[in-house]
Amino acid sequence: MAKAQADRIVHKAAWLYYTHGLRQDEVAQRLNISRASVALYLRRARETGIVNISTATHLFRGEQLAREVEDKFGLEAVWIAGEDLAAGEAEAEIPSLGASVFLEMVGRGQRVGIAWGRTVYAIADVMSFADLEGVTVVQLCGNLGAPYSYRPDQCTMEIARRLNARGLNFYAPLVLSTPELASALRSEPVIREQLDSVAGCDLSLYSVGTLDEDSHVVKCGALTANELAQLRKQGGAGVIAGQIIDRSGRLLDCDYNRRVISADLESLKKIPRRLTVVQEESKLAPLRAALAGGFCTHLVATAAIARGLLAGG
Template sequence: MVRSNHPSDKIVAEVSWLYYIKGLNQAEIATRLKLSRPTVVTYLRLAKERQIIGVKIQGTHFRVNELADRLCARFGLKSAFVIPEESNEAETAQQVCEAAAQFLPDFVKPGDTLGVSWGQTVSFVSERVPWWPVDGLVVRQLIGSLANPILPTCESCTTEIARRLSAHCVNLNAPAVCTTADLTDRLRAEPIIAEQLNLLNNCNKAIFSLSPCTPDTHVVQFNLATEKDISDYAAKGAVGIIIGRFIDRYGVSITGELDRRMIGADLDALRKMEGLLVVSGLSKLDATHAALTGGYASHVALDALLADALLHKNDAKSKEHGANKGGDTAM
């Protein structure tokens, strides 16, 4: 049988059906459809390229079992995906994002509403999510827009995840931060923005990353906050930043002038969602420990060095707490 150099989706889908669903091998498909075996291989490749099929790797294959199990036990997590160290920090971060992306279609269920944060890490995840439709899924932008041409914005991350999961996408049509609190109040009061903010309470799942509360944080680099903002919040005890909001070492929200100028979900809303935290790098140790201690994540994807450091840090804090408690008793 002669086939065109540009086979139709119908024949490509038929080959895919026989191979992936019916379980026929390539030789059996070739015989049934009167094709050559190389043509069957080509059609299976085209099925992926044309997004006729979606391929997803089970998240359990990314787990480093002992560290993952200890993290779950220590911080009350439902799952942890621990990625072995690669040759450099950038490659390790990429693999952490890959693990989170492969887990995401299992994380969300039909009818869920997923809130999406912003930044390089979430952007890397969004670009790697398998093409895997989830019925009735709604994907919402958790914070407003940032005017920066090189920044992976919240709306771009939200849109890409929704596209890959065939979900309904809802962007938040407002700036993430305004110049004055008065302007912020007036924008929040606008009916369309007020409704969008109110509907963020419908999010029962969330995917996010975090930053340390240091002057070199990307929150400063991309003008969400100034170095003075960071200094002011750090002076109040902030160690981490999640969705543009600040937390202390216990995960308690720290508010300040910047919060009055921000438009988006706050930390109380985030804590009510089942959260997937994606993070890598020892520079984020304190912020990650605070986020897990504060109960913002039910699932985490991270690298092995960070996972090990988290467990050691938690052990040290437990010993310190025990010593202080003993000292108090003796007084």
């Protein structure tokens, strides 16, 4: 066996045994080798440093960091990526970690609410395929005409496809031209029924948006950069399901929010498990607002974000 191929099978055996928790006979069956070979490869992995038991201390630091965030913000569970990675590398790990956590949380027959954005679509893009009987994936906010892959309907339907689930799109725009038109549309029976059903979801998945020029509400054309700057002056701190919230996590009293077609924020908070996934450290302030508003029960974030949360007041 060539050296490169031998090294790969040692890595694979160690990965299956130590990371995925397979027994030695299960590793042997998976790799189509003998159990004696598995034992040999695991010993070689330890001797050559492929597996280093001292890495448990790094795992503990990550776990300790997660527990501290849970305790400070009263969260049910927190997963931390990149305790020993550079910022960019840690951010790159978030979609895969978020997808794994999400799949562990989804149960058969459940109703799942999905918001939108680059992080949510990145999660959908790396999510493993699963066959979950009776799952319904629901779009939480109105749609956009902008040709972005991470628009709300795309996020919803891609996750539904990965789960082999039923997808329910929201056939209304995210933002209308006047508050009166938005109010009338919300009163339409088909839209009212979908908005009212949000509180009946078992699980939600979303990220938080910033209020800067890179914000998805700017890039999709819902707001201009100048309009967003004015909303910051009025106390805007972040975006949840297309809506602007203040630093306390309350819906900002502004013309934009009155023109939005999206799940009522109180309905979002009635969803029992609310998974929030955050990649960029620039989203620390919006995440603080979301936590203050009670929009998060489960969190996936980088170690840098976790430390930022703990350092704040």
